[in-house]
């Protein structure tokens with residue numbers, strides 16, 4: 001197993017409050033690793049520590065063998081992280097294809113751009129939407145386009161912050177299929193997620209946060225059948 005991302009004793013303090021406490025977490029190559037937990041557990045704070053929007057108050061973060069603890073977000077992206085934040089931020093006035101073009105232009109050789117755009121549109125289930133302004137897409141389609149823009153950077157580790165927020169059950173299921181296609185293509189995924197049906201659909205491993213700490217970790221089966229988890233996490 002190759003460890004892509006490793007957090008060792010990572011904490012984050014806001015004033016007198018410890019939002020994340022001594023978290024150890026390893027994401028192995030090939031995993032779809034879901035981070036779950038009740039509201040206020042520290043998931044979003046941990047996500048921001050991983051992508052570099054917050055600095056830890058203590059602990060170390062390694063990515064692909066490099067200590068990135070104090071690195072800026074863009075330098076983590078250069079090392080192979082790609083981030084899809086919660087709210088869609090596509091260029092609404094531009095065609096779907098142009099959005100992908102902008103995202104991939106520095107990561108794909110010019111001669112391969114058109115073919116790569118086509119491949120990605122197909123992968124995202126947006127093959128017939130390429131010419132439409134992105135702002136006309138449904139909320140779900142905009143989320144998929146946004147995932148596509150993160151994927152266009154050809155990341156080693158794709159980081160998703162609540163990719164199913166605001167989606168219908170049908171759109172949620174299709175998002176799961178998309179994440180699984182990406183993983184089958186060799187991408188490793190770390191996703192913060194609320195929706196347990198989605199977690200059951202995609203996760204190869206689950207970490208449960210509670211009160212800023214790792215409360216449980218294991219396979220979906222282990223987590224779902226753990227009565228301690230059910231107690232803290234309504235909806236399991």
Ligand code: ADP
Nearest residue numbers: 014017019037038039040041042043044045046
């Ligand atoms: P989750 O994403 O699991 O719901 P968060 O990481 O957003 O949890 O928040 C964890 C805890 O840290 C909460 O109690 C929240 O109020 C607190 N918190 C998060 N961000 C800040 C901040 N910037 N300043 C102060 N407290 C914060």
Ligand code: MG
Nearest residue numbers: 040043044045
């Ligand atoms: Mg959150």
